[in-house]
Amino acid sequence: MNQGEEIRQESDSLGAVDVPALALYGAQTVRAIENFPISGLTASPYLIRAIAAIKLAAAQANGTLGLLTVDQARAIRQAAQEVLDGRFHDQFPVDVFQAGAGVSFHMNANEVIANRANQILAPDAVTLGTYVPVHPNDHVNYGQSTNDVFPTAMRVSALLAIRDLQPVLTSLAEAFDGKAQEFDPILKSGRTHLQDATPIRMGQEFAAYARAIRSAASAISTAAEPLHELGLGGSAVGTGINTHPEYRALAIRNLARVTDLPLRPADDMRFAMQSCASVATLSGALRSLGLEIVRISNDLRLLASGPNTGLREIDLPPLQPGSSIMPGKVNPVLAELAAMIGFQVAGNDTAIALAVQAGQLELNVMMPTMTHNLLQSITILTNFLREFDHRCIRGITANADRCALYAASTVALATALNPYIGYRRAAEVAKQSVQTGRSIIEIVRSEKLLSEAQIATILDARAMTEPRAPEEKPTA
Template sequence: MVYFDSLYRTFDDRVMNQAGNSNYRIEKDSMGERQIPVDAYFGIQTLRATENFPISGIKPLSTYVDACLLIKKATAIANGELGCISTEISQAIVQAADEILQGKLREQFVVDIYQAGAGTSHHMNVNEVLANRALEILGTEKGNYQKVNPNDHVNYGQSTNDVIPTAIRIGSLLALEHSLYPALTEAIATLKQKADQFQDIVKSGRTHLQDAVPVRLGEGFRAWAHILSDHHKRITTAEQDLYALGLGGSAAGTGLNTHPQYCDRVAQLLSELVGKPLRPSPHLMAAMQSMSPFVSVSGALRNLAQDLVKISHDLRLMDSGPKTGFKEIQLPPVQPGSSIMPGKYNPVMAEMTSMVCFQVMGYDSAIALAAQAGQLELNVMMPLIAYNLIHSIEILGNTIAVLSKFCLADITAKRDRCLEYAEGSLALVTALNPHIGYLNAAAIAKESLETGKSLREIVLAKGLMNEAELAQVLDLEKMSQLPQTN
């Protein structure tokens, strides 16, 4: 109860107790007046949102804030050029946005991620912070919105309904470019290096967790690199759905209160700021209503996460032991693994990878549910989609980066253990099928398992093949070589 009592105290009570009851300003909105801490850059609508939504304590992702700021910068430039707001106000808003993008006032974005539908609360938090910093730049005190108004100037020609879906697009593009793509590229390169390093090591394959024909350890790592490379391509394909912007559609996609040239100009400016070929959607209403681009990207992330889980589980199996497991490879120990068993090291990086991937899969399910929950001209579940999608990209990128650095790069192979398993695998009998027949091969495998004799001994004893033929057929190097393909 103590926790929840603390959580549900009103925001102004908390800040006033710190700042002193006289250290505030009065702001008005359509619902009345409220006291705002004098040093706060947010305003009355942000305050109401913090009171209404004390849900998780999770504040907006930094990348999402950046996306909103880039939008506000581009719209301020466009509206200034088009004469919709004065050049003086336009320049002040742009300067304020640049300052925050460089790291100032980040603590002023305080609205819980679970908030008013569509994201109005966070959107107004951004508008108020920019307006108040612009006022300071122009030599006016915060809260004096006659000079720079959060709605009339910072938000000119805009609506939550077109800004937030655009912010999700830009935030996702930023996260992909700065987090996931570099990590994937590094992981793919690392896996290829390990593949070359382990290429001559033969090990037993396993299907159904039972002995199978020999394979090359290096080819296993090369297969993982190929899998991740394919996922990289799928995600970059899905990314292209994010390029078409509904910004300029205003409240319902009709462009109400926007300049005729605004839509094209703001898309051009955002393209320059983000470094992507952004463009106005051919149908602004469609771009505002449908969450399908986010579902598409999230689905590609889920697909990647599923294969990452498989890879992380494979790493754990191959490293299992050291005395009672496979122990075909050694994952680098990065921390003690037990609070009670001395000398124990666990595959913690692989374990962490699986947990993050499970979270991404859960986020994807929530995104799918939220995407179909819109009605008519608006989907009010956008705050959930924004957080889950951008967070998925970033935690996947961070996970792959540390998995590469602290695990994949320093894996070593247990060459003798791999060879021992390969030579002892009953699945080698598969290579005898064309020469002695399936039934004879099955009988030999059964006898080998029951007597402990090697396949080679039994075949020679039965006179089914001579030594030269057997040596050629049971050549592990040849059996584990992949066929050449075009």
Template sequence: MIEATNLAYRIEKDSMGERQIPETAYYGIQTLRATENFPISGIKPLPTYIDACVLIKKATAIANSELGCIPQEIANAIVQAADEVLAGALRDQFVVDIYQAGAGTSHHMNVNEVLANRALEIIGDSKGNYQKISPNDHVNYGQSTNDVIPTAIRIGGLLAIGKTLNPALASAIATLTTKADEFQDIIKSGRTHLQDAVPVRLGDTFGAWAQILSEHQQRIQTAATDLTKLGLGGSAAGTGMNTHPQYRQRVAEILAQLINQPLQPAPNMMAAMQSMAPFVNVSSAIRNLAQDCVKISHDLRLMDSGPKTGFKEIQLPPVQPGSSIMPGKYNPVMAEMTSMVCFQVMGYDSAIALAAQAGQLELNVMMPLIAYNLIHSIEILGNTLSALTRQCILGITANSDRCLAYAEGSLALVTALNPHIGYLNAANVAKESLATGKSLRQIVLEQQLMSEEQLAKVLDLEKMSTVNG
């Protein structure tokens, strides 16, 4: 609940009655009621989600003025108010908890009221004088929560991907590719089932990670195309009631220009308003990326484990002391943080899936949860990849001697002997090596299974670790 500390109030009225609103507030009576009804988490709407909603209001004001639906002076004031918010003003006025009235009406009216009251000031009038500029009749002309909120989720998702996740992925891919080149001549033991496997090159490990992230970036971009089809203009139920016939096309064109995305009206407004499938699709792609990021972060921790009792094939840059009791200890904190964020993203995805199937008839009332979880997932995963790249991957160094020692000591080198002495003979050689401590080379020569010259060619680590094709 919002506690007013200013003794000056204005009186606002809605269909339920009158309430006092702090004179300094730009939100109005419907926002006040929502803050009283939903003191749930203290979490306020994400800045990107606010941007998305305000961009919609700017575009709709322009479209409706062009089409003669609202006066030009009022549209200009709404657009100016929207631009001020987009530039960072009045951000403390968006106050409704993210867990709120179904479909997002409370947040939607918070946006309408803030823009209306600021627009009133712009034309020289007083906040709350909604006869001049109304949150419902002007800022919200031709709109409904039911088409604005799913559109805001689409716009918010596109903004978050473009501003946060795509740059983070591009930086991570480029840095991993650079490390792949830097480490290409370093041979290490491969491991499968956490057991010794055939030798690989450290550079190829980093190159594989770069490829994995690149493919995820493509999957996310493909999924994001679903977000470019807008149900804006469907109004309350998808029929377009109270909208100009040209409105849906024009508002999509204006929004497309504002965010530089190929937006277009959805082929079926009712479908676009009812189905949350586009958000599930994008969330699934984000979750998929998170799962591989967990795998990469765990690999980094294993390869840096030690320093005396672990692999220690690489050194992650120490960024902070790792223990309150053990001096000189440094932990792989950036990789650990990455896993925690990814687990949260997976949890958000599960909540989105549950919310998406919970709609009935012409509306899904769980959209506020979907909006927060989807945009937040995109942004925290993007921020995580940026931090991991900057604070960890960029500064990784290789312990080439240790890598080579593991590669040379691996029993899995016996795999290269299979074509020459047969699987069973090779297995016996491995068993004897493990039991006696003798090298594979020594046992093969003692048993006269191969000549020394043949063996040198077969156990060539450089050749064994080169990727074919």
């Protein structure tokens, strides 16, 4: 609390707590703020929206079943909908590194929604923190436990975030496809081990990048599928204690409608509470995407290296000056950032893996760090790849003349001679080219290894970029 800030006093099972007078949160949130001043990072908007959707769905189910009064259910639903719509997110100040299982964040949500519900029911008369007629535990949390709500929020928040990531991946793949078509006529030297290899079309390289993004997007969709299975209704240990027999199915059906996600009850509520393997699977798919992004960005930096002393087969859009001392220097800033994003996602995946295996008996209490790292990975990938697409990939240009020079100069053109003069003789031609600086075609012509017609056909660099059957071998 800030010095001089007006306060109100609330009591919980541990005693009295000073709370900012106008805060929608209450005593348990304040205790968490005081206990966990760790990172300064607070819950992702995706997680806040997910838990608000759960509270809305639960209130609707409990209202339908007559377990809340009509007014209580209506006010809780309205308050939760407001949070779902983006209001009051500043009232969720609990650090992402907090007590196990997410109890602090969960109670933060219960307090905010309870206080807001009471404001809705008595706009001019409510006293924040009195929790009448709506109480955080007795009403907002009716039939629920952190142990089934937080795992559900973790899964739903990830699905909401993935829903925003997928269109970005589709657009990025399309951007690479566009460059593949634009650059298809451009011949260049391939490179393996960073050494000359046989010719390739630049369009083929970029088409492969598009395929890599689509493959990663497909893997993410597949990995996210198990997260649609929820243990909401399992309550404390997955047995459904203190819940109505019809509550579980009704609440999840409501939650599916609110989020527009194909959610379903888990076949086994204990499994849904104990195991977070589905989170590890999704994180692994995100890690694979991150690694592909690192690889592709490394390629782009190499291809754009220079301008005078590097490959410079492509130019990346200039986005900002690149040096505080070297005038005119422009760095591949988004391609560099791509690698750093990939590194962060890989690191997050390691933290998630360690947290997932740390579950004990009926609960994995490490869910807050899982959730934070998972949502951070999705968020930074979404935000970065959107910029990478529009500020970098779509503005790439090719230096066709330089590429043509490399395509004609690669000693790996000798590979095409293998079916005609044999690997050993072709290797001698390649070695001679390196030693003398003469091109493969010049050496073949001077030594009369092929006829002019055969040279035109066999050593056609573009023809080497597609499969073809060998021509008739020359006579000895």
